[in-house]
Amino acid sequence: MSFARTLDNLALNRSPLLQRFHELIAPKNDAELDGMARAARALTLQNFGRTMRLFAPLYVSNECINNCQYCGFSRDNPILRVTLSLDEVAAESQHLLERGFRSVLLVAGEHPKFVSNNYLADCVRLLSDKFPSVAIEVGPLTTEEYQPVVNAGAESLVVYQETYDRAVYNELHTAGPKRDFNWRLDCAQRGYQAGFRRLGIGALFGLTRWQDDALALAAHVEYLLKHCWQAQVSVSLPRIRPAAGGYRPPVSLTDRELAQLVCAFRITFPQVGIVLSTRERAALRDVLVRLGVTSMSAGSHTEPGGYTRRGTAHLHRTVRGRIVAPDFQDGEDMLATGQFEISDDRSPAEIATMLRNQGLEPVWKDWDQALAGVA
Numbered sequence: 001m002s003f004a005r006t007l008d009n010l011a012l013n014r015s016p017l018l019q020r021f022h023e024l025i026a027p028k029n030d031a032e033l034d035g036m037a038r039a040a041r042a043l044t045l046q047n048f049g050r051t052m053r054l055f056a057p058l059y060v061s062n063e064c065i066n067n068c069q070y071c072g073f074s075r076d077n078p079i080l081r082v083t084l085s086l087d088e089v090a091a092e093s094q095h096l097l098e099r100g101f102r103s104v105l106l107v108a109g110e111h112p113k114f115v116s117n118n119y120l121a122d123c124v125r126l127l128s129d130k131f132p133s134v135a136i137e138v139g140p141l142t143t144e145e146y147q148p149v150v151n152a153g154a155e156s157l158v159v160y161q162e163t164y165d166r167a168v169y170n171e172l173h174t175a176g177p178k179r180d181f182n183w184r185l186d187c188a189q190r191g192y193q194a195g196f197r198r199l200g201i202g203a204l205f206g207l208t209r210w211q212d213d214a215l216a217l218a219a220h221v222e223y224l225l226k227h228c229w230q231a232q233v234s235v236s237l238p239r240i241r242p243a244a245g246g247y248r249p250p251v252s253l254t255d256r257e258l259a260q261l262v263c264a265f266r267i268t269f270p271q272v273g274i275v276l277s278t279r280e281r282a283a284l285r286d287v288l289v290r291l292g293v294t295s296m297s298a299g300s301h302t303e304p305g306g307y308t309r310r311g312t313a314h315l316h317r318t319v320r321g322r323i324v325a326p327d328f329q330d331g332e333d334m335l336a337t338g339q340f341e342i343s344d345d346r347s348p349a350e351i352a353t354m355l356r357n358q359g360l361e362p363v364w365k366d367w368d369q370a371l372a373g374v375a
């Protein structure tokens, strides 16, 4: 089974649930949006209590063999690159532990030479010794390739389709294995078969008309709930941020529309997690946490080594596929380049305080365990 067939028939064949979602993302006046916000808030409280799971991304490599026009790590960008050694990953993870995190998202670009499957499994093993919850966001693998990573202790798989529009996807992904749309589309299912019990999917908003990608993402959620029913499914709704390469999004998802989208997902899928990253600015994040978000990152760095400034000794650039020594420009920070600029730069402690001030309980470990009283 593949989600591809469902996606390609979406215009003609929608379930009643998706029809409802479609109505929820249609233009709304203020009173209608207020009503959606109240419903979303009530459903979130009912299904998740007053908890907010906190996590941090840990970037281990910004090497990549793909060209994705919107991403700073694209192979043709002459950025400062590094793949952290295991000792450097340990130092970064210690930093996160000391700030309270018990849930970590390992992130890497797609580069089989630098980010081999063995390297990934070693990183996960190291992290799972310290963190009860380890997620990965890396290039898509086969079920067999995922298995050692699951065995090493990873419990969550995160993979965003970026856009569900095949034509736009083709235009934006100009080189590398990521050009294979269907291979990426079925990644979550392959991960589920390998044993991941949390699946995170998403679309990158700003690439094409937001309602189209939102509807396809909702269809993907519905599909995974049916076919990967033992997994917890979550969605992310990231918007494009400035990054190396200078990509300008052709369309926008406004703050109001993003809030509507969070509510639409919550109302349609009351038990699905909604993830919010530091791509969004502080004031907006403070509002969205009241609507339907259940998990958020805090104090994030998107550059490998960014928390502790590790990895600087083996920085390099990649020029037309060749690795060359870095020639630092005057005043240039000698740190690997980040994937994109974050917007909310508050510390984890400040985020925790903000949540408590809003009557929410920051959960560093795992909200399932917290709700069961065993955290």
Ligand code: SF4
Pocket (backbone or CB within 6 Å): 064, 065, 066, 067, 068, 071, 072, 073, 074, 075, 108, 109, 110, 178
């Ligand atoms: S989005 Fe992922 S695959 Fe594409 S360039 Fe960035 S890190 Fe590589």
